[in-house]
Amino acid sequence: MPTSGSSFGAAVWAILRKECRSEWRTRYGLNAALLFAVTTLTAVSFAVGRLGDRTDLLAALLWVVLLFASLVSLSHAFVREVEAGTLTLLRLVAAPTAIAFGKLAFNLLFLTVLELITVPLFMILMGGPPPRWGAFLGVLALGSLALASSSTLVGAVIAQTRGRGALFAALCLPILLPMLAAAVSGTRAQWQAASAGAEMRLLASYAAAVLAASVLLYDHLWED
Amino acid sequence: MSAVAAVPGLAATLDAEGLHHRYRLGRGLEPVSFSLSAPGAAAVTGANGSGKSTLLRIVAGLLRPTGGTCRLAIDGAAITVGQCRERVGFASPDLSFYDELSVEENLKFAAEARGLRDVLRSVGETLDLIGLGSRAPERVATLSSGMKQRLRLGFALLHQPAVLLLDEPGSHLDEPGRTLVRTTIERHRRSGLVVFATNDEQEWRLADQRIELRGGGLGHPA
Secondary structure, three states: OOEOOOHHHHHHHHHHHHHHHHHHHHOOOHHHHHHHHHHHHHHHHHHHOOOOOOHHHHHHHHHHHHHHHHHHHHHHHHHHHHHHOOHHHHHHHOOHHHHHHHHHHHHHHHHHHHHHHHHHHHHHHHOOOOOOHHHHHHHHHHHHHHHHHHHHHHHHHHOOOOOHHHHHHHHHHHHHHHHHHHHHHHHHHHHOOOOOHHHHHHHHHHHHHHHHHHHHHHOOOOOO | OOOOOOOOOOOEEEEEEEEEEEEOOEEEEEEEEEEEEOOEEEEEEOOOOOOHHHHHHHHOOOOOOOEEEEEEEEOOEEOOHHHHHHHEEEEOOOOOOOOOOEHHHHHHHHHHHOOEOOHHHHHHHHHHHHOOHHHOOOEHHHOOHHHHHHHHHHHHHOOOOOEEEEEOOOOOOOHHHHHHHHHHHHHHHHHOEEEEEOOOHHHHOOOOEEEEOOOOOOOOOO
16 A cells, blocks of 8 residues: 655654544543642642742742643553554554654644643732743743653553552652752743753753653564 | 455465463463465464464564564565554454544544545445444444454454455354455455464354364464
């Protein structure tokens, strides 16, 4: 059967579209993530009011909310395939690396949608000072890339194990700690009119290292 | 050319030597050796647990064997696990589809992920062949087990594979469905290679060769 030139690109694109369609129909992750983000922000807002110039607290709170709102869904990228028995179908139509990059692309898109709703809500409820948009969006984008790439990799590794929920947390949180620290520091720095360049370089390096490890590892995953 | 015929002119050979597998929790496939070549069909038979599905999963590139060799070649050139996705069609009862997507969307996804050029035509012809044209917009979750089995057959045929691997192809099917399986095997064996696991005598009589697995299992019929 004739195939198009770039089967890797075609597979990644097909998997991204399939993930979007499935999520749109089931709202498996987005509803839970948004519920967590809105509930947390509303509760903290009622408890402590607007934090105003407490940029250290604001930066930490923003990333804690984004991290825990997204993790539940990001961890399920592969677990859903295993539980629904569709991983065999995926493996028959695409290379492991293409599957992983398709999932990563979806996780990035998912994080973007989550942030589009959560960040403005955060600004309104917590009363943060106006950000320096270039640095703020830079830290947000690189932090999201680092978060999505590491949680996608860990999700792929633990997908076929028993007790995968506990294993995901046990593996993911230590791995994410450097990324989380850099993202919080960078977000605080841009609010304090300091340079966030070092943190952005750290986040970019972290994401690049995880992606490189992913490319090496994905082909060896998912064997019975 | 029909979207569901084997690719013409591709001489497929499948050779196994001492091929065996052990799962972590128990036996899988006792050592087996055979040599098959296209055009033709081979039936893999044996009692439950003798390793029929394991053998097909190894050939499809889904499972790395514990020992022995399995060499699938097209026109004399051995194909890699990656090339298996393009050259081999695989269907088994434990192959699941996305319940939230329609029948057509599942096949479209498979065709797009495989990078097929004429996705709509391939999907349309496959749906017509397996008799699910009228159910194309319905979600897979609403299908009966027999219809899902037809969909598995369509999934295996979608990309015109040179080698067709069918695990218990007649399971869950009514008589028209079984006729569809037999017709598919008959058609594909003329130009490609079909290997199918079955204990249905009507089905294994379609084969030129029979690979009987004797290891493991719960016992063999006399």
